[in-house]
Amino acid sequence: MLLYALRRLIYLVPVAFGVSLLVFALVHLAPGDPISAIVPPDSPKELIDKLKEYYGFDKPLPVQYLRWLGVTLTGDLGTSIGTGRPVASEVASAFGNTIILAISATLVAFPLAIVLGTAAAYAKSRIVDRLVTLISLVGVSVPHFWLAIVLVIIFSVELGALPPMGIGPENATGWRLDRAHLAHMVLPTIALSVIPLGVVTRTVRSTIKEILNMEFVTALQAKGVSDGRILLHVLKNAAPTCLAVMGLQAGNLIGGSILIETVFAWPGTGFLLNSAIFRRDLPILQGTTLVLAFFFMMLNLAVDVIQTMVDPRIKRG
Amino acid sequence: MALQSPSLELGAAALQPVAATATRGYWLSVRRRLARDPVTLICAAILILIVASSLAAPWLGLPDPYKTSMIRRLNALGSPGHLLGTDELGRDMLARLIYGGRLSLFMGVTPVACALLIGGLLGITAGFLGGRVNMLIMRIMDVFYAFPSVLLAISLSGAMGAGAENTLLALSLVFIPPICRVSESITTQVRGFDFVDAARASGASTLSIVRVHVLGNVLGPILVYATSLISVAIILAAGLSFLGLGVKPPEPEWGLMLNTLRQAIYVNPVLAALPGVMIFVTSICFNLMSDGLRAAMDVKA
Numbered sequence: 001m002l003l004y005a006l007r008r009l010i011y012l013v014p015v016a017f018g019v020s021l022l023v024f025a026l027v028h029l030a031p032g033d034p035i036s037a038i039v040p041p042d043s044p045k046e047l048i049d050k051l052k053e054y055y056g057f058d059k060p061l062p063v064q065y066l067r068w069l070g071v072t073l074t075g076d077l078g079t080s081i082g083t084g085r086p087v088a089s090e091v092a093s094a095f096g097n098t099i100i101l102a103i104s105a106t107l108v109a110f111p112l113a114i115v116l117g118t119a120a121a122y123a124k125s126r127i128v129d130r131l132v133t134l135i136s137l138v139g140v141s142v143p144h145f146w147l148a149i150v151l152v153i154i155f156s157v158e159l160g161a162l163p164p165m166g167i168g169p170e171n172a173t174g175w176r177l178d179r180a181h182l183a184h185m186v187l188p189t190i191a192l193s194v195i196p197l198g199v200v201t202r203t204v205r206s207t208i209k210e211i212l213n214m215e216f217v218t219a220l221q222a223k224g225v226s227d228g229r230i231l232l233h234v235l236k237n238a239a240p241t242c243l244a245v246m247g248l249q250a251g252n253l254i255g256g257s258i259l260i261e262t263v264f265a266w267p268g269t270g271f272l273l274n275s276a277i278f279r280r281d282l283p284i285l286q287g288t289t290l291v292l293a294f295f296f297m298m299l300n301l302a303v304d305v306i307q308t309m310v311d312p313r314i315k316r317g
Numbered sequence: 318m319a320l321q322s323p324s325l326e327l328g329a330a331a332l333q334p335v336a337a338t339a340t341r342g343y344w345l346s347v348r349r350r351l352a353r354d355p356v357t358l359i360c361a362a363i364l365i366l367i368v369a370s371s372l373a374a375p376w377l378g379l380p381d382p383y384k385t386s387m388i389r390r391l392n393a394l395g396s397p398g399h400l401l402g403t404d405e406l407g408r409d410m411l412a413r414l415i416y417g418g419r420l421s422l423f424m425g426v427t428p429v430a431c432a433l434l435i436g437g438l439l440g441i442t443a444g445f446l447g448g449r450v451n452m453l454i455m456r457i458m459d460v461f462y463a464f465p466s467v468l469l470a471i472s473l474s475g476a477m478g479a480g481a482e483n484t485l486l487a488l489s490l491v492f493i494p495p496i497c498r499v500s501e502s503i504t505t506q507v508r509g510f511d512f513v514d515a516a517r518a519s520g521a522s523t524l525s526i527v528r529v530h531v532l533g534n535v536l537g538p539i540l541v542y543a544t545s546l547i548s549v550a551i552i553l554a555a556g557l558s559f560l561g562l563g564v565k566p567p568e569p570e571w572g573l574m575l576n577t578l579r580q581a582i583y584v585n586p587v588l589a590a591l592p593g594v595m596i597f598v599t600s601i602c603f604n605l606m607s608d609g610l611r612a613a614m615d616v617k618a
Contacts, residue, residue, distance in 0.1 A: 015459045018459070019463045019464070021460075022460060026473070026476040029473065029476040031477065137604060138601070140548075140604060141601040142597055142600075143552045143556065143597060143600065145556055145559055146592075146593025146597065149575065149579065149593065150590050150593070153582050153586040153590060157586055252465045255464065255467060256465050256466070258560070259560065262559075262560060273468075273475070274471075276475075278561070282476070285476060289468065289472040292464075292468050293464045293465075296463060296464060296468075297463045300463075
């Protein structure tokens, strides 16, 4: 198993190389000279040339890439143009906040999705099945940033029950486990969990339905095995497929929470990315994207390994 | 927003091609099955209504969607002359919602169409040729899969700067890899079927094998998969505009309207939520239609 994980890790090297190329290219996709983002347009030419030399923009692109890669591999992601702080520390503090929100959304969505999906697959009445199908359809179709606004309208504006934005009470720095902070998490968590709820419910339902039609289930029933034990067998068979989808969804929660974080002014990576885009803070944009992509890759790897642990038949090349 | 089930995860679906080549009888049965599926028909009708009204907007006798009015800002629903009220600059909401469909639908459908063309071509090529070509194309796609789709779209259009063209480009890039992966896996399966060998043994040229046997079998499932991406694309495009990355004001577009009306949630909350309803209805219809199409065409999800 360790060997398998190691092999998968080695397979990731070319992908990681491609990812680094793409992230490096982000700066050069930007309109105009990358240097124009940090100096006022009327700066003297000597200053611009000096800055170009300082940042290495006067070198050919491959040289620039290698220099950037070398620096990045040491963990130095550059300096934010907006705040002057190191990008690595900016991203690190935001990343923690994103993870907290993602974990809380995961804890809401996944267990609920498993229960709903299983119930729908087992349901004798069509109403239960239809209802669950409807829930998962809404989950995958609703624009979640709009749902976030609707939640704010209902629970903050109309009912005044929950805070509409922020990570905690005013003057609070960072996240703590207390009532006020938890109250701030409720709405973003709900808004963020609808997509994974919809997707995972759908997957669980269809996977279990398919397995229930398999001959081994009939065989178990014929042998007189109790329903509870059969359910265990079914769940174990459904696990690899469902785990794969859940892994992807968990990754999307972390990389895709930008819209929700923007609506709720939640100080995570998405919020950071958004403000970086509007300040044209390219080092932050680059650094955040790189860290999130790296995390997403690692998460996919972990899911892959867990999948083969659950079901050793799926060992991929 | 994941994608084998229509959602935002951009995972490759294991679509199975229909074993028999598409014949007239097959399409007839597809049509018959669709005609018996009320949900799909209703969704199609709603979509046609939305598309037709947005295209015909200039001839519907609507107020000018760009005309602002300082004294008629944020009027409630049903106020005289403005059936759905007015927005934060006093512009007629009904007109803006209907006109908004033009850009919102365009921004959702175009990237999928572009991705279908490029991703489908790449995927079919990779699947049919196999070997090194397959390896090269699919490894490049793996790089894009290392990014969560929303992050990729936002980083790309964020770096390129706001504007509808950049959003279209970024979204097309986001949808190429999933379509390519699905096309590749279906084509690989089709290539392995006996009828392909039979055709080759009977002297058919590579070109005619691709045209008749491969395309005939893979296009259906790929199209079905692509339709399931449209709802994701519409939500993503609206999301980018919502962030201020897509369409620029004062153009009417649902995501952008949602953004500019956000400040109005304390004054007129129902109004502020309206553009989102349009996105929601459109995306749910596309999803249901794609499901119906998949069932009618007997493509395994």
